[in-house]
Amino acid sequence: MRFPDGIDAQPEVLRTSAAAVREALQRIPPIAEDxxxxxxxxGASEHVARSAAPTWRALGIRAFALSATELLDADRPVADVVVAMSESGRSTETVTALERTTGRRIAITNFPDSPLGALVDEVIALDSGPDSPVYTTGYTATIQAIGLLGEHWAGARADWSALPDLAAQVIASARPAVEAVAERFDRARIIDVVGSGASITTVGEGALLLREAARALTAAHETHNYLHGPMEPLDPSVCCVVVGAGREVRLAREVSALGCTTLLVTTDDIDADENLVPIRLPEPPSPLARTVLEILPLQLLGWSLASRRGLRADGFRYEQDDIKLGSR
Structure with a gap:
């Protein structure tokens, strides 16, 4: 699937995948209270984990996030339950990590018959169909699945049914704002992507996809860490994507006042100015649902920059033969 097609396919894929995940959850037993x-x-799945963990903790689940690489040398139990995410089910580090863990193991993947699916005790199949080389459908379907799993275990019931329509709305409404800043982002020396809380997945994945799709030089920053020094190189040659509300709104105004073209992705109603272009998101049912909407303008920006640079975003220049099982 081509990158722009993957962007546009997400509303319908979210709808299809939600039905498959809800069916799978009927076969997933609860976890112990403690x-x-x-x-x-x-990669992208780790970004999802970083936002899902605090969201789950807010629901009362004792969850934490780990990069699969942190478990490659594991020699003792790290948790009672391990939930591994890999759209392909073939990520070498994730499969190896699960081989070294004990306890109950669950996979969220688009390929139940993959090496990861064969290794675990339970599988939640995304049923998200084909994905683009720069992840689109698989990424947002994974966020939705991890959100639904957390609510399933916590006994919470947010209404995710409107998410596909909200995603379609954001894709349509964000295009003009993205195109309004694309030329300036194309000239940027570096693009800083900044956010906090659940939006940290959007920050990490947004910076990653801009590198993958448009070969842009990017940096990902947590908002409050960004205030402690990383802002020092800012000048008009830097562009910023700021994601969130509250402190992020103030930050967006501050960096735009420094001459940095700034795209603000927020649920707040913010006025634009010369260097500040806001994209207002509708209110979603949960923090993780919000991150599904947040990534859509960054995907559009990635494709706009790629197109301006004559890039198809249909593969990678520096493919590695040891990061996916069976790729050699």
Whole structure:
């Protein structure tokens, strides 16, 4: 699937995948009230884990996130339950990490018959169909699945049914704002992507996809850490994507006042100015649902920059033969 097609396919894929995940959850037993849960992944899946863990903790689940690489040398139990995410089910580090863990193991993957699926005790199949080389459908379907799993275990019931329509709305409404800043982002020396809380997945994945799709030089920052020094190189040659509300709104105004073209992705109603272009998101049912909407403008920006640079975003220049099982 081509990258722009993957962007546009997400509303319908979210709808299809939600039905498949809800069916799978009927076969997923509860966890013990005091169980410790590790959320594990690499790349885009690790970004999802970083946001899912605090969201789950807010629901009362004792969850924490780990990069799969942190478990490659594991020699003792790290959690009672390990939830591993890999769209392909073939990520070498994630499969190896699960081989070294004990306890209950669950996989969220688009390929139940993959090496990861064969290794675990339970599988939640995404049923998200084909994905683009720069992840689109698989990424947002994974966020939705991890959100639904957390609510399933916590006994919470947010209404995710409107998410596909909200995603379609954001894709349509964000295009003009993205195109309004694309030329300036194309000239940027570096693009800083900044956010906090659940939006940290959007920050990490947004910076990653801009590198993958448009070969842009990017940096990902947590908002409050960004205030402690990383802002020092800012000048008009730097562009910023700021994601969130509250402190992020103030930050967006501050960096735009420094001459940095700034795209603000927020649920707040913010006025634009010369260097500040806001994209207002609708209110979603949960923090993780919000991150599904947040990534869509960054995907559009990635494709706009790639197109301006004559890039198809249909593969990678520096493919590695040891990061996916069976790729050699």
């Amino acid at each position: 169980a410790v849960v590790a959320l594990v992944g690499i």
